[in-house]
Amino acid sequence: MYKVTIVAGARPNFMKIAPIIHEIHNVQKKGALIDYRLVHTGQHYDKKLSGSFFEQLQIPEPHVNLECGGGTQAEQTANIMVKFEKYLLDNPCDLVLVVGDVTSTMACAVVAQKLKTKVAHVEAGIRSNDWSMPEEINRLITDSITNYFFTTSELANQNLKANGIDKEKIFFVGNTMIDTLLKQRPNFVKPQVWNDLDLQEKEYFVITLHRPANVDHENSLKAMMQEIIANTQDLPLIFPMHPRTAKIFNSLGIVHERLHIVDPLSYLEFNYLVEKAKAVITDSGGITEETTIMNVPCLTLRDNTERPETITLGTNELVGTNPDNMAPYLNKLFKGDWKTANEIPLWDGNTAERIVSAILTF
Structure with a gap:
């Protein structure tokens, strides 16, 4: 059984992991030997992050909430790392999957690597090149210690390759946020x-x-x-x-x-x-x-x-x-001069399927 720990720290993270959980359930029904645990670090307290929220996204509530809200950047990072380390020691796995660019993403990736657990980053490689943004620091650190990179665009692929990442570790899969949007739009x-x-x-x-x-x-x-x-x-x-x-x-x-x-x-x-x-x-x-x-x-x-x-x-x-x-x-x-949208490659609602298919080969 291949065990995956999925980490989320803030409300947008759950939109990104929901389709991945759906797809894991789908492949389990077909006999795939994969299982997951969902960890909410509690980084952002959100009163709307209730049972009805998870019901709307059609995912089970997290297996655990580490309750790491509040504090300075350093305090919150340290709190997440201490609690996630204990959790991972008690619940070892084969892969820690982090999403996005919040503090939890970076902190849990560091903990996993120090415990010799592989890390996969969903939404890897995106860059603002603005180091005044905490999110940019989180992206840079996470991608510097990630094993498997799931990307949303060709530009993200290029950013990673420019940083010396082996192309065999980069998986251009699309955008799980769009999976959720297309599924929930009706x-x-x-x-x-x-x-x-x-x-x-x-x-x-x-x-x-x-x-x-x-x-x-x-x-x-x-x-x-x-x-x-x-x-x-x-x-x-x-x-x-x-x-x-x-x-x-x-x-x-x-x-x-x-x-x-x-x-x-x-x-x-x-x-x-x-x-x-x-x-x-x-x-x-x-x-x-x-x-x-x-x-x-x-x-x-x-x-x-x-x-x-x-x-x-x-x-x-x-x-x-x-x-x-x-x-x-x-x-x-x-004046009515605004541009209209064009199709973005792989933002088609099937990103999670590509991610889980790749994980099954690890």
Whole structure:
């Protein structure tokens, strides 16, 4: 029996591992000698990460929650490493599979290698080349000690090869986030805010902001919000607000009749809003992937991206963090000049099948 420990630390990680778990169940039914345990490090506390969340994704709840939330970067990393080491010693396996680029990804990869357990990284090789982002540091460290690299794009393959990674260890498989999106798209759920505000399709914007460069500086956040409000005509602005953003935002006194702050939404509710929006204004990497597949215009408030295929082939544009950049992009949108999405290689809903097929050969 080949034993795999799957690690997730934050809500987006579960969207990435859900299709892998589904595929393991599929091959088990066909007699494959593979089994898994799902470890939630508890890195991000999320009140919506409840039983209903796992039910929506059609996966069992984690076998264990290490409850490693809170603390500084160093404290959290150390806490995850100490608890995961104990867990792995008590529950040895053949492969530790980590996803994405959160602290848990990096910390658990280090622990596994020191215990002489192979590591596979899903979403390996993506790079923003911005070392001010904690996620970029996590990517670099994880990929430097990974055994098997599952990639989302040809550019990710090139990044790894440039770092001296043997091409035999690189598996270009596609994007498991898109597996989940395509599977769940028929199940999207209309959120309460839709009825409360009598929203109409393609007649509102969705906003999400959480990165330090945007939300940690009051003047910058206020200036950006003022530009967004000033250049979105008379359309409602729906802003499901991250707790990190709320701490700063609530002190700014930004109030406008078209701006509607709502609590964070479930995966199925949020993507219902995104699919029907005129556009999304965000600083999230994952959302740029989802908007591209759903052909929804996306304005990314960052100066770089680790997902350039969403720009070259998708509906995403890199607006930057300067508020003065906002107006030209929104003018282009309202003129109807926005680009449409092209097909991205292997973002076809079958990524998990390719991953598990590769694992069975290890």
